[in-house]
Amino acid sequence: MTAVSTLASSRDLLQHKFQQLLNGKLVDGAASQPVIDPATGRVIAHAPVADRQQVDDAVAAAKAAFPAWRDAPVADRADIIRQLANIIEERRDEIARVIVLENGKPLADATADVEYSITWARHIADMSLDGTVIRDDDEAYVEVRRKPIGVVAAILPWNFPFFQFVYKLAPALLTGNTVVVKPSPTTPLSALLVGEALRSLVPAGVVNIVGDAGEVGPMLTSHPDVGKVSFTGSTAAGKRVMASGAETLKRIVLELGGNDSAIVMPDADVKKTAAGIYTWAFANSGQVCISIKRIYVHSSLYDSFCDELAERANNAVVGHGLDPETELGPIQNARQFETVKESLKLAHAQGTVIAGGEVLDGGGYFVRPTVVRDVDESSPLVSAETFGPIRSVMRYDDVDDAIARANNTPYGLGNSVWGEDLDAAEQIADRLESGTVWVNTHFALAPDVPFGGRKQSGLGVEFGREGIEEYTDAHVIHIARQ
Template sequence: MSAKTVLHNFVAGEAVAPAEGRYEDLIDPSTGEVFASAPVSGPEDVDRAMQAAATAFEDWRATTPSDRQRALLKFADAIEARADELVSLESQNTGKPLGLTASEELPPAIDQIRFFAGAARLLEGRSAGQYMNGFESYVRREPIGVCAQVTPWNYPLLMAVWKIAPALAAGNAVVLKPSDTTPVTTVKLAEIAAEFFPAGVFNVVLGDRGTGRALVEHRTPQMVSITGSVRAGMEVAGSAAADLKRTHLELGGKAPVVVFDDADVAAAAASIAEAGYFNAGQDCTAATRVLVQAGVYDEFVAALAEQAKGIRTGAPDDEDVLYGPVNNAGQLARVAGFIDRLPDHAVLQAGGARVGERGYFWSPTVVSGLQQTDEIIQNEVFGPVITVQKFTGEDEALAYANGVEYALASSVWTKDHGTAMRMTQKLDFGCVWVNCHIPLVAEMPHGGFKHSGHGKDLSVYGLEDYTRIKHVMHNVGA
């Protein structure tokens, strides 16, 4: 992609320029330089996409599950065939390492599309029956309609797949707005999808927060799904409530990682470092809030700091780096602000500084000695910063772990089965891993509670979220 590349919206199966002709530069976060430009769409552009989706929905909803399955499988095959191109585009737009993007992001995206292709044929309802004499009842599970979707900048391609695959599998039509900083691979996905889906079934509108607001407030969509910040989720929920739209919100996280005295400290430190720094910590499930039992606290802090000092960040083509830059200059400033505002009792064990002057790189950082009320414990940093707190027993660990407004993901590290079972029951998070952190599979649901939102991505539960239930009753004597 050259510096002169200009992206367009993708509506009704074709590239479309914005009505007002407004564009903004796209920045490569690994260099800080402009590499393309993208539209800032307005209400007229959103309306055009919504009309296309509404028209396409009428036919798409009538397709059989096997028809939708075939389209999704062909879509997945095409993505797999063009994996190198998509990895290159994703890397330039996000600064992600090429090798890790190819091995850790493309395969799951393809697998998840294939999962939903199969799941489309397995949606079930209650069996028919006469619950009133002379009247036969059954349940229809139907697509909701047009779905407005908004995706974040941390995993642009993968999050687009999480949105569109279940929605299309269920028979809905989609208008999706990617983050204004990372739209490139979403547009490419729409171009590829146009080879297999009817025009208007999957539309992409590019733009900023104002574009997203126009998307949510439009009267056509019956559901709004967003993966993003708590602030963005609250705004979406408020706007959607005015028109009683369904919402599907996957928001922020502050995952507790609870390490007990009997854990394998070295192994835990290595795994937690990888799960905390992968993708520069820009992951709502990242292992960035570690709680360690007093007996191994000092040993663990030393082991984690050693891991951090051995991890490198750098350019996408550097095969020895674990992660690339944070997404943008504003995010770099946000990460730096948390470190600058650390309280006096905090101890910086590793990192804590920008790396280089070109691009938005931040060093692998470990901060210990923290208290539950500290800003960096309560708020999501969304960067390569891991905090460590000390606890004495299970009750204190649970109080610290659950004592934040987020409730997306968590993990427990122990050799004791009883400890693991008690903790998994009492941790107030949508996902609890035991002696691991961050593996995801298409078959299992992903989603949180509290300020981390509601609704599930992945799994049959995620597919059901994009359907509605209708009761049909027949008077069998008529």
């Protein structure tokens, strides 16, 4: 087996034989597909692709492994998660470079994803699964215990391919479930590499990783032996997942699209606020479900804020993620690149582009960070989720109007409020319809804080005690004492 620590260049990846993890064995796919470096457009590796039989074999292996894993002491399961965190930590730099090559994000961001994975895994391993006593009196003892569901299908997106792999896997394992992981077709490498280490870390069948070219997801979401699906992706895809799982009433957690707003209050510090909003609007080249996509600025600050935001966008260094000067990488895949180019056309046709607005030459899927002002909210650039480095700035005069406009969306993942009067900001935050509202920051996630969406941005939550419990069913023990 080639160690992850040797896979630090595109040549290494191209020469490495990537395999699936099925029932404790590394196996080839029924087919294979190329993996593209989005910064160059070149093939950097070939990844396995499962067929129906291999998907069925993976689920069968997970189902067979479930009883013994369910009955294993929680402390033993937690220790394996800690060992996984240690392996990731030892190979941090190499895993980060692989993420850069398959995903495109800058190395600093990829390294942060790996660090988050380590933090999340260790936090989850330390969590208690003790039951909750509801009643303990002369009449009865009532306790709610949490029981694992069975086989969990973890379906990963391409924007955070490694972090989401770990934060779906760790709680599933801790709670006693077995897992079939399906990475995104365009970013499978980091998960497949860690699968090599998992082969000797967990009992056969407890974790299985299958390759995909776009057809495996429905096989898992409709499979009668899959008890839960944890899915991150678009709202449209999430609806299909939910429909697919309906026949067997699967437990489903969906973390879906978002069209997050930021409301800039009239007392905001323009320079400081523009810096913060720029960071969380353009992180990962705008390819984040919970990034800021609609910016509402009080008229008294509108022109100066637009100038500040545009200056930051114009000064951004866009390039290959392995270049230490790079601040923003490419669009992750060719299909999304075409979608973003259509959004650029809308920006020029329906607003005033004050920064960016163009595609960069050079072979990769590069788009300059783009700021658009004076755009009507009926434009799809504002009303739909723009998953790329294009952000719209709208003005408002009355805060009630800003709140109503921010809430006028089918999405409800996150929002933020920016200003100096924290009491007033909190009052605005309380009225915004999203799973999370931040004040003077955005995208501030933590392993102990539940995260999920309202409306069409999702179902259920990740993280925190609540996120752990999503991998379980409630089991009530009621003992009568009279």
